[in-house]
Amino acid sequence: MKHLIPEFEKWKRRFPAGYESSLVMPCVRRIQEDRGYVADSDIDGLVEYLGVSRMQIEEVLSFYTQFRRKPIGRWHVQCCRNVSCSMLSAEKLIDHLAKKLGVAPGQTTADGRFTLSTVECLGSCGTAPVVVVNDTYHENMSVAKVDVLLEGLK
Amino acid sequence: MPGRQLIMNFPVTATSHALADYRARGGYQALPKALAMPPQDVTKEVTASGLLGHGGAAFPVGRKWQVIKLNDNQPHFLCANADEGEPGTFKDRWILEHAPHLLVESMVITSYALQVRHAFVYIRGEFDLPYRRLAGAIEEAYAEGLLGENILGTGFACDINVIRGAGSYVCGEASGLLASVEGKRGYPRNRPPRLTVKGLFQRPTVVNNVETLSNVAGIITHGVEAFRQVGLPKCPGTQLVSISGHIEKPGVYEVEYGYPLQKFLYDDCGGILGGKKLKCIIPGGISTKVLTAAECEPLTYDKESLESAGSSLGSGGMIVIAEGTCMVRLLQVMLRFYHHESCGQCTPCREGMGWLHRIIDRIVGGQGRPEDLDRMIAISKLNDGTTICGMGDAAGYATVGILAKYRDEFEYWIEHKRSRLDGNLEAIAHA
Ligand SMILES: Cc1cc2nc3c(=O)[nH]c(=O)nc-3n(C[C@H](O)[C@H](O)[C@H](O)COP(=O)(O)O)c2cc1C
Ligand code: SF4
Ligand code: FES
Numbered sequence: 002m003k004h005l006i007p008e009f010e011k012w013k014r015r016f017p018a019g020y021e022s023s024l025v026m027p028c029v030r031r032i033q034e035d036r037g038y039v040a041d042s043d044i045d046g047l048v049e050y051l052g053v054s055r056m057q058i059e060e061v062l063s064f065y066t067q068f069r070r071k072p073i074g075r076w077h078v079q080c081c082r083n084v085s086c087s088m089l090s091a092e093k094l095i096d097h098l099a100k101k102l103g104v105a106p107g108q109t110t111a112d113g114r115f116t117l118s119t120v121e122c123l124g125s126c127g128t129a130p131v132v133v134v135n136d137t138y139h140e141n142m143s144v145a146k147v148d149v150l151l152e153g154l155k
Numbered sequence: 156m157p158g159r160q161l162i163m164n165f166p167v168t169a170t171s172h173a174l175a176d177y178r179a180r181g182g183y184q185a186l187p188k189a190l191a192m193p194p195q196d197v198t199k200e201v202t203a204s205g206l207l208g209h210g211g212a213a214f215p216v217g218r219k220w221q222v223i224k225l226n227d228n229q230p231h232f233l234c235a236n237a238d239e240g241e242p243g244t245f246k247d248r249w250i251l252e253h254a255p256h257l258l259v260e261s262m263v264i265t266s267y268a269l270q271v272r273h274a275f276v277y278i279r280g281e282f283d284l285p286y287r288r289l290a291g292a293i294e295e296a297y298a299e300g301l302l303g304e305n306i307l308g309t310g311f312a313c314d315i316n317v318i319r320g321a322g323s324y325v326c327g328e329a330s331g332l333l334a335s336v337e338g339k340r341g342y343p344r345n346r347p348p349r350l351t352v353k354g355l356f357q358r359p360t361v362v363n364n365v366e367t368l369s370n371v372a373g374i375i376t377h378g379v380e381a382f383r384q385v386g387l388p389k390c391p392g393t394q395l396v397s398i399s400g401h402i403e404k405p406g407v408y409e410v411e412y413g414y415p416l417q418k419f420l421y422d423d424c425g426g427i428l429g430g431k432k433l434k435c436i437i438p439g440g441i442s443t444k445v446l447t448a449a450e451c452e453p454l455t456y457d458k459e460s461l462e463s464a465g466s467s468l469g470s471g472g473m474i475v476i477a478e479g480t481c482m483v484r485l486l487q488v489m490l491r492f493y494h495h496e497s498c499g500q501c502t503p504c505r506e507g508m509g510w511l512h513r514i515i516d517r518i519v520g521g522q523g524r525p526e527d528l529d530r531m532i533a534i535s536k537l538n539d540g541t542t543i544c545g546m547g548d549a550a551g552y553a554t555v556g557i558l559a560k561y562r563d564e565f566e567y568w569i570e571h572k573r574s575r576l577d578g579n580l581e582a583i584a585h586a
Contacts, residue, residue: 015314017230017273020356025338026318030280057339064340065321067280083242084441085399085474087488087580121324121492122242123281126399126472127406136283 002032002046009050021051025061029068038069074109074116076154078102079133082119085126090143094130095119097144101151115154157423157456158411159385161373161393162366167253172288174295177256183301185375189264190309194225197268201371203379205391210236210327210364211440211470212545213390213458222351223269223359232355233271234336234362235262237278237285238320238327241440242492243472246395247365249407251278251285254369255292259315261371263302266313269361273314276365277332280320290317324496328544329362330354331498342500343544366395366471386412390457394471401428401477401582412457419456420475429583431477435560439469441489442549444556445476466556477582481574482561486554487515488580493550503537504547510534511554518565521572528565532558 009028016023028051032043039062048055062068080086080095099105102115109116125131128140132147139150165171165180177183189197202217223231235258239247250258258276266274278286293315296302304312318336325331326341333355335341354360370392374382386392390412396419399405403425410419420426420433427433433448444466446454454460458468476485494512499505511534514527535551542548558565567575 012316015273015316020337022338023275023316023318023336023356026321026335030319030321051338053338060340061338065280065323067320067322082488083492084437084485084488085243088400088474088476088480088485088582090581092580120281120322121495122240122244124239124245124248124279126243126245126474127397129399129405133281138283 002028002035002043002050005031005035006050022053022057024051025053025058029058029061033068037072040070075114077116077118077133077135078151079118079120079123080106081121081123081125081129081131081133083122083126085122086130089129091130094132094142094144094147097147098132101148157396157408157419158393158414160409160411161382161385162250162254162257162369162395163407163409165254172253172255172292174256174292174299177254177260181376182256182372183260185372186260186263186301187307189267189375190307190311194268194270197264197375200379201268201374204370204374204382205389206367206370206374206382207390207392207458208364209366209394209471211241211442213468216363216367219351219361219363220265220269222349223361225270227359230273230356230358231269231271232358232360233262233266233269233274234329234332234355234360235274235276235365235368236327236329236332236362237276237282237289237365238332239279239282239365240324240327241442241470241472242489243397243399243437243440243474244470245397245399246407246471248282248285249395250365250369251282251289253288255289256296257369257372258289258365259292259296259302261368262315263296263306263313264371264375265361265363265368267311271361272312273316275336275355276315276317277326277336278317278319279327280322282319286317286319293317323498324492325498325544325546328546331544332362333360340498342498343546345543387457387459389459394456394468396456396471396473398424398473398475400475401431401480402426402475403428410456412455413460414456416451416454416456416460420451424475427475427477427582429477431479431582434476434478434480436476437472437474438466440472441474441492442545442553443467443469444552445560447560479576479579479582481576481578481580482557482564483515483519483568483574484578484580486557487519489553490515490550493546493553497546501542501547504542504550507534507538507547508550511550518568519578523565523569523572525566525569527569528558528562 206216208214331341331343494508538547538551
């Protein structure tokens with residue numbers, strides 16, 4: 002994470018001095034974007050840089066579902082399964098994705114290309130059902146559209 | 156259009172989120188006006204407007220702001236709640252994507268009113284475009300001297316930082332949100348002390364929803380009277396309603412309080428999907444009580460009317476459910492969610508959500524017992540008022556609401572070991 006410190010330093014200028022722990026969430030997120038997950042050495046680096054306890058970082062990492070300690074597939078395919086999406090056939094979509102990728106939700110394909118997850122409401126219920134790949138929302142999905150989408154992910 | 160508009164009152168184009176467009180439609184006129192007033196007068200205006208919170212509890216904004224003492228020699232904080240986690244809700248996203256400067260301008264005004272030097276926006280981690288639009292607007296504002304040191308040459312200084320969440324529903328709860336901004340687990344905490352007394356880093360803090368704050372600039376520009384002319388005397392203004400589910404034209408609509416609900420559903424939103432009949436609606440996110448089609452008929456869209464029918468405005472996330480939808484499966488989806496999202500601090504919520512989820516799974520699995528329904532109601536009521544945050548209560552209300560109105564569907568499933576409605580959640584077959 003050391004190479005990210007100049008970026009963190011820039012953020013710091015706008016943060017209230019003396020309340021450095023409000024940088025924990027942004028820093029952890031940036032580290033994960035950079036490496037794909039958060040490694041032990043990143044935690045060491047953050048403890049030193051922000052002056053917060055190792056316990057605090059570990060607690061944060063285990064509490065939030067989006068943070069991870071291990072790498073996942075190149076494409077993280079996340080399908081919403083909350084109320085509005087389920088009412089517009091999300092369950093069929095999840096079954097289709099699982100069959101097509103040959104993995105159950107929570108698993109990664111053997112070639113490391115895809116990780117399939119089910120997620121809760123994504124704040125996009127008006128364009129349900131919704132599939133998010135890495136950071137990008139794909140709205141008004143259908144089985145046919147999912148097939149086209151997967152084709153494009155190499 | 157469902158009544159007059161205060162927020163969605165411009166056409167969305169490829170550049171309507173940008174500073175130049177916002178200025179061209181009258182933006183950033185409120186800021187110099189507010190900065191020329193004594194800060195407490197800004198709070199007075201907002202209090203007099205009668206603006207209610209749009210995050211779920213409809214709490215009067217002025218009452219919250221008035222608690223902040225301006226000369227108490229300690230920092231104050233402001234946090235805009237952009238967590239938008241309540242299932243069925245996607246309206247703050249509209250503001251972030253299309254009118255981010257409305258939020259930024261309103262937050263600088265609010266910061267001035269409350270003498271806040273550092274304000275935050277806590278935005279859910281999944282929101283990518285909304286985040287980029289907001290971050291872009293903030294940079295534009297800094298570049299033009301609308302944020303940072305010496306704003307518009309008045310000497311007032313304010314920074315806005317955006318904190319992105321990482322997938323946790325309880326971080327939408329105001330105290331959980333502040334814990335997350337502090338870089339900790341998003342555990343809600345007991346009150347008192349109120350957040351306006353001891354909030355972020357133990358300092359007086361105001362947390363308001365994005366839509367709530369976005370009304371502030373307009374109140375300052377056009378005045379209290381103009382704002383109060385829209386909506387109803389006890390419930391002035393508008394609500395951004397996110398409507399989804401079995402509806403022909405889902406999306407975000409700005410609804411003037413007092414607008415007839417039927418007219419909204421059938422005229423503005425095109426009626427029920429596929430011309431089906433309405434079974435019920437969940438008016439304001441899944442934590443609000445379900446209203447049957449018959450109950451909806453006489454209602455208008457405002458606090459008093461929805462509350463008279465035993466429900467509430469909630470977050471404005473309206474879910475429309477067509478006839479033929481299986482309420483047992485619907486409740487199963489909801490309980491899985493609450494179980495997953497319980498942060499585990501309070502025994503009635505942590506254990507209760509697990510029990511409710513297991514019982515409903517058992518019913519759906521054909522192993523339900525006749526006494527299960529009363530047990531579910533008893534577990535739901537255990538949460539009432541015994542938990543730290545509103546989630547325990549909300550999950551209980553939602554469960555009791557559905558069981559009270561659709562008990563026959565649950566009894567049928569328990570007796571026949573299958574759904575009377577084929578376990579169907581979809582009104583029309585989807586490809
Ligand atoms: C479990 C839970 C989740 C919540 N999620 C949100 C949310 O995503 N967005 C929001 O604005 N308020 C949410 N709230 C309400 C906040 O606690 C708080 O009341 C609100 O942000 C205050 O803003 P307002 O007065 O402007 O409505 C949630 C409350 C609870 C109990
Ligand atoms: S009610 Fe539930 S979600 Fe809220 S603090 Fe208690 S355990 Fe956590
Ligand atoms: S229910 Fe899927 S985005 Fe809201």
